[in-house]
Amino acid sequence: MNPIEATALELIRTGRAADAEHLLRQNSADRACAARLREVLIGERRIPEAVSVARALAHGDDAEALLSRAFLAHLDNHFGHVVELCQQVLRGAPDHPAALNHLGRALHNMGRSEDAQRAFERAVAVAPGYAQAWHNLGHVLRARGLLERALQAFESALAQAPAYLPARLHLGITWYAMEQPQAALECFQQVLAATPHDVEALVGAGLALHMLGRLDEARAHYQQALQLAPDHATAYYYLGCVLNEAMDSRGAIAALTRALQLQPNDVEAWAELAGVYELGSQLEESARAVQRGLALAPQHPALNLEAAKLERRRGDLLGAVARLQRIDPRQLSARSATQYWFDLGLALDRCDQVDAAMRAFEAGNALAARSVRRLAIDPMAFDRLLDKLGQWTARGAPGALPQPGDPDDDTGSDLCFLVGMPRSGTTLLDTMLAANADVVSIEELPTLEHAIADFAGFATGYPDAMEALSGEDVRALRVRYRQAVAVHLGGRGAKLIVDKLHLRCLHVGLIRRLFPDARILFALRHPGDVVLSNFMQQYAPNDAFVHFDTLADSARVYARVLALWRLSLDVLPLQWDSVRYESLIEDPAGELARVSAFLGIAADPAMLDRQARNATRERVRTNSYQQVAEPIYQRAAGRWQRYRKYLEPCIATLRPAADWLDYRFD
Numbered sequence: 001m002n003p004i005e006a007t008a009l010e011l012i013r014t015g016r017a018a019d020a021e022h023l024l025r026q027n028s029a030d031r032a033c034a035a036r037l038r039e040v041l042i043g044e045r046r047i048p049e050a051v052s053v054a055r056a057l058a059h060g061d062d063a064e065a066l067l068s069r070a071f072l073a074h075l076d077n078h079f080g081h082v083v084e085l086c087q088q089v090l091r092g093a094p095d096h097p098a099a100l101n102h103l104g105r106a107l108h109n110m111g112r113s114e115d116a117q118r119a120f121e122r123a124v125a126v127a128p129g130y131a132q133a134w135h136n137l138g139h140v141l142r143a144r145g146l147l148e149r150a151l152q153a154f155e156s157a158l159a160q161a162p163a164y165l166p167a168r169l170h171l172g173i174t175w176y177a178m179e180q181p182q183a184a185l186e187c188f189q190q191v192l193a194a195t196p197h198d199v200e201a202l203v204g205a206g207l208a209l210h211m212l213g214r215l216d217e218a219r220a221h222y223q224q225a226l227q228l229a230p231d232h233a234t235a236y237y238y239l240g241c242v243l244n245e246a247m248d249s250r251g252a253i254a255a256l257t258r259a260l261q262l263q264p265n266d267v268e269a270w271a272e273l274a275g276v277y278e279l280g281s282q283l284e285e286s287a288r289a290v291q292r293g294l295a296l297a298p299q300h301p302a303l304n305l306e307a308a309k310l311e312r313r314r315g316d317l318l319g320a321v322a323r324l325q326r327i328d329p330r331q332l333s334a335r336s337a338t339q340y341w342f343d344l345g346l347a348l349d350r351c352d353q354v355d356a357a358m359r360a361f362e363a364g365n366a367l368a369a370r371s372v373r374r375l376a377i378d379p380m381a382f383d384r385l386l387d388k389l390g391q392w393t394a395r396g397a398p399g400a401l402p403q404p405g406d407p408d409d410d411t412g413s414d415l416c417f418l419v420g421m422p423r424s425g426t427t428l429l430d431t432m433l434a435a436n437a438d439v440v441s442i443e444e445l446p447t448l449e450h451a452i453a454d455f456a457g458f459a460t461g462y463p464d465a466m467e468a469l470s471g472e473d474v475r476a477l478r479v480r481y482r483q484a485v486a487v488h489l490g491g492r493g494a495k496l497i498v499d500k501l502h503l504r505c506l507h508v509g510l511i512r513r514l515f516p517d518a519r520i521l522f523a524l525r526h527p528g529d530v531v532l533s534n535f536m537q538q539y540a541p542n543d544a545f546v547h548f549d550t551l552a553d554s555a556r557v558y559a560r561v562l563a564l565w566r567l568s569l570d571v572l573p574l575q576w577d578s579v580r581y582e583s584l585i586e587d588p589a590g591e592l593a594r595v596s597a598f599l600g601i602a603a604d605p606a607m608l609d610r611q612a613r614n615a616t617r618e619r620v621r622t623n624s625y626q627q628v629a630e631p632i633y634q635r636a637a638g639r640w641q642r643y644r645k646y647l648e649p650c651i652a653t654l655r656p657a658a659d660w661l662d663y664r665f666d
Contacts, residue, residue: 005032009129012040017163031057035064039098042071043132045166051075063089063096070102074109082106097127101136108140116140124156131161135170142174150174165191165198172204179334181211181372199229203238210242213373213540218242233262237269244276245540252276267293271302278309286310301331305340312347320347338367342538349536354642361536365549374541382543386560389506392463393564397571399466400509402516406474410482412515416498416599417448419505420523421558422545423533425581429523430500432584432592435612436604438495447484447499448507451477451514466513478514496601503544503561508568508576519599520574522565525581526663527654528640528647531555555650562657582637 001009004027011020017040024037034057041050054068070085086103089096104119120137124130138153154171157164172187185208191201206221222239226232240256243249256273260266270293277286287310293303304327311320324344329337341364348357368374392398418433420426427443434441454477458465469477485497504511511518531554539545547557568574577598584591588608596603606612640647651665658665 002030002032004030005036008033008036012131012161012163013129015162017161028053028056031062031064035067035098038068038071039101039130039132043135043164043166047075063093063099067098067102070106074102074106077109079106079110083110095122095126097123097130097133100126101130101133104133104136104140108136108143113140113144117144129160131157131164131167134160135164135167138167138170138174142170142177147174147178151178163194165194169198169201169204172201172208176204176207176211179211179372181208184208185212197228199225199232199235202228203232203235206235206238206242210238210245211372212376215242215246219246231262233259233266233269236262237266237272240269240276241272244272244279249276249280265296267297267300267303270296271300271306274303274306275309278306278313283310283313301327301329301340302336305332305336305343308347309343312343312350317347317350321351321353334367334371338364338371339538340364341367342536345536349639352642358643358646364538365535368538368541369546369549371541374546377541377543377546379546382547382557383560385506385543386564389463389509390564390567393509393567393571397463397466397509397512397568399463399469400512400572402513403469403471403474405471406513407471407478410478410515412511412518414495414497415515415518416496416521417504417508417511417518418498418500418521418523419508420502421525421530421534421561422502423530423537424502424523424525425579425584426500426502426523428581429521429579429584429595430498432588432607433498433595433599435606435609436596436601437606438601438604439498440489440492440494440496441498441500442485442488443500445488445501447481447488448501448504448510450484451480452507452510454480463507463509466510469513474514481514496599505565505568506561508565508574509572512572512574518575520576521595521598522576522578523581524578524661526638526640527555527558527562527658527661528644528651528663528665529581529637531558531650531654532640532643532647534558551646551650552653555647555653559653559657562660566657566660585637 004023008020008023011017011023021037021040024033024040027033028037034053038050038053038057041047041053051072054071057064057068058072059065066085066089070082073079073081073085083103083106086099086106089099090103093099100119100123104116104123107113107119108116117137117140120133120140123133124137127133134153134157138150138157141147141150141153151171151174154167154174157167158171161167168187169191172184172191175181175184175187185205188201188205188208191198192205195201202221202225206218206225209215209218209221219239219242222235222242225235226239229235236255236259240252240254240259243252243255253273253276256269256276259269260273263269270289274286274289274293277283277289286306290303290307290310293300294307297303304323308320308323308327311317311323321344324340324347327340329340332340341360345357345360345364348360418426418430430441430443433439452462455462455465458468460468485499489497505520505522508520511520531551534548534554535551537548539548544557547553569576577595579591579595592607593603655665
């Protein structure tokens with residue numbers, strides 16, 4: 001190695017890549033310097049510039065001429081010729097690092113990954129400072145599933161060339177493949193800090209943000225990538241995925257449809273599109289997407305997962321179970337594998353295969369408990385909230401009653417808060433009420449939570465600061481709530497707003513202070529069915545839902561929530577009523593008439609019309625979407641009895657609430 005080339009390598013090692021390139025260009029008449037420049041440009045994907053350097057070197061029969069011709073042949077996909085040229089160099093110089101590197105690239109593209117790995121390993125053994133060879137070694141190791149070793153290879157490339165952005169990008173991709181989204185995001189952000197318009201780094205950052213649950217940021221990154229590369233099919237696919245999770249079905253369908261226009265054979269996009277349609281109960285459209293995908297890849301696990309959902313919803317339960325049992329969940333992503341176990345459990349439950357269903361739900365919950373998003377959730381946060389609210393309520397809920405100075409211009413007479421434990425029938429009741437011409441519904445969206453967040457500005461925090469609220473504070477909190485409601489209603493108006501969110505029952509003290517004329521509907525269902533059903537659901541994790549991984553923890557949380565609700569009723573004069581799920585499905589007309597009278601609205605026959613109910617919303621925002629799209633049925637009532645042996649250890653925990661609510665475990 002001549003002194004100029006050595007100086008350039010040292011500049012690269014210290015992060016001064018631009019200075020190294022300038023030095024190599026100044027001395028490009030020297031073939032060693034020109035060859036080093038060629039390798040740097042290839043590694044940085046600056047292919048037109050690399051071609052110019054290679055063409056200048058390609059004349060003659062020395063090693064650099066042969067390798068330059070090999071690089072040009074590689075661009076034309078003449079990989080066999082590349083191998084011949086590299087082997088010609090290696091016959092004269094068996095340890096020529098650049099020849100080994102270019103040989104490895106060609107072999108990898110020919111599908112000979114093990115041979116490629118050996119070539120790259122020889123290259124870095126003889127030239128440990130050869131960052132591009134380390135980078136290429138990382139590629140082949142990742143392709144072979146050797147992720148830890150790939151990580152080490154990319155880090156070795158960066159140790160030799162800290163400013164080597166493609167190596168930083170692929171280090172991030174490897175971290176993402178290892179389900180380490182925070183480490184991946186940091187890599188992508190470093191690339192974007194240097195090159196803000198790097199489309200692949202934008203897409204990679206979007207993926208990491210999506211895995212972390214930061215959906216709005218992920219969407220923004222995909223959209224920015226598409227502004228720079230309007231025909232980037234993969235970015236459209238990932239945008240569709242994040243919009244689907246964000247409950248934007250129309251946006252998801254549009255993005256996925258565009259992805260498939262650009263890349264019609266993308267089976268992953270067909271599977272995602274089928275899933276969006278199924279979530280919106282557009283079963284014919286879902287079936288067409290599944291069929292298109294399965295025609296391309298009949299054994300594709302995600303497509304077969306969607307096909308099994310459709311079979312289950314059509315009532316072909318044995319067919320759904322058989323299809324699911326043919327899928328190897330190890331071939332699925334962590335998210336899809338979790339979904340697989342819950343879907344298998346639901347199908348087995350419908351087939352009355354109780355023990356097999358429990359094993360499937362246990363597997364699904366175990367995977368959910370290990371998900372990346374769970375790491376960001378404090379498992380004790382919900383218990384601390386219950387403690388704080390319980391202590392405040394036990395002191396008489398100071399500040400929960402309206403005070404003489406409170407404004408009287410908005411007391412909430414148009415509001416109904418629909419609350420209760422998840423899986424208590426709130427979604428069915430909500431869809432029924434929303435079909436009433438006098439009702440508009442807000443389903444599981446933040447409204448009151450914006451007002452609760454504003455308590456961070458009070459020294460004593462929530463709920464203690466309620467005691468010190470002034471009339472102006474109350475007015476400001478009401479405005480905060482109404483602003484959130486207006487956003488979600490989008491111009492819709494009616495006599496009554498039904499604002500549904502299950503565990504908002506914990507905050508009835510704040511509701512009483514802000515909106516003393518608001519009505520509260522509390523949904524009831526047998527505690528055994530509630531606990532079992534929550535255990536059987538794949539939820540997006542939050543402070544409360546992380547406690548549904550086991551029957552025991554689900555029962556414990558149920559008991560605590562019901563105890564606080566009972567205490568709240570003892571302390572607070574609420575305008576409230578309850579609705580039993582069992583009564584709603586046994587006598588829907590009678591129960592809806594009773595509820596309508598409580599709410600001050602006329603009973604509307606449309607509330608009993610399934611098609612009218614389904615027309616009230618584009619997509620149900622809860623795990624009950626399948627049930628509310630079907631005719632009212634009674635199979636979910638009393639389901640706990642089939643699982644009694646699994647629930648037996650929880651009955652003592654649940655019995656006080658069950659007795660109070662007049663439910664029996666006999």
